[in-house]
Every structure is written in C-alpha cells, then in structure tokens.
Amino acid sequence: MKSRKWHDAYTARARKQGYPARSVFKLQEIQQRYGVLKKGGRILDLGCAPGSWLAFASRAVGQQGSVVGVDVSPVTMTLPENVRFIHHDVLRWDRAFLEALNGPFDAVLSDMAPSTSGNKFVDAQRSLGLCEAALEISIKVLRPGGAFVCKIFHGTDFKEFSDRAKQFFERLAHVRPMSTRKASKEIFVVGLNKKRATTASND
C-alpha cells in the first residue's frame, strides 16, 4: 500500500500547515510555476470546499486582495477576512449569480470534481460539464490579462476543451502536479493572459 502511505503523507503535511485538504499542494505547485495569484489580486475559487485553496489564495493575495469561493457544499472552516463564500451550484449559473460574484477577477480557479460513479467515461463527462461552466464563467468575469486554472478528468473530450480554452488566452499549459495520485486521471488546464477581445458563445 505504498500509494496510500504517500497519500497520507500529503494529507498529514496539509493538516500540519493548517489546511483542511491535501489539494493545497496542487495549487501551490501551479503558483510556483505560473504565479497566477498576485498580491492585491481578486480571485474566484469554484468548488472551494473544504477550503484549502481559499486559505492558500487568501494568504497569497494578502489583505489588499480578496477571494470569492463557491461550492454546492458548505465550507465549515473559519474564513479569513478577505474571503467571501457563496453557496451555489456552478452548473446553474445565471446573470444573478454573475452579479453576486461582483467581478472582475484577476484569476478564476476551478478544482471542481463531480461525485464519482466508478464509470470512467461518465466521470469524465461530468468533469467536462463542470469545466465548461467554469470556462464560460471565466470568459465573463476575468479581466484581460487574467489567469484560469481548471481541473479536468482526462477523457475523450479533453483535447476539444483544451482547444476551446486556448482561444481565450495568450498561453495555455497542462499541469499534472506532483501531489496528484498516480491512479488519478486529473490534469490541470492553466490559461495565462486572457485575451482582450473575446466573447462567450452564449453572449
């Protein structure tokens, strides 16, 4: 059970550093490589529970910055002062939801994951649906020059999603953080420098 021990080591390290989940190390690596969270920045974190990315982003942007987190599940940890939580299903986003977000943002993060069915095809399709919603929201609320970080389960439509995301950013990268479990199909799409003249398909 080498992988289980490895998993626990990351979990233990996260707890020791005051984070509720090991997923923090994925954002930490992406931040080290691409610097998507800037001091004083405004960040949107989709699928933010239990709150590790919220806590990490809150520290990275500092008191002059702010973070808005959204999740269908509640966040039970005490939120830092510069973090606001919205309890919402991102798949049901609409104009009122976008207004409640109160953008624009310097970065949109999505670590959203569907509840897994055990069927890889079904899980990849559900993950794709969450990513498409995250991308559509990003197109609307990201300022030009902003960054997009989105977790996706690698399935048959991965390339199509990646190609679509590429249209909106000067640069697109794919990252599989070191802390990702070996058996996991997840990968992160990182869009850098959102282009100025882009519109969403449903505008």
Ligand SMILES: C[S@@+](CC[C@H](N)C(=O)[O-])C[C@H]1O[C@@H](n2cnc3c(N)ncnc32)[C@H](O)[C@@H]1O
């Ligand atoms: C891997 S967890 C996120 C962990 C988080 N980044 C952290 O570091 O604590 C995935 C989250 O996506 C959320 N999620 C899944 N589908 C969602 C949806 N339709 N709308 C909002 N959140 C969703 C789940 O409730 C879950 O909390």
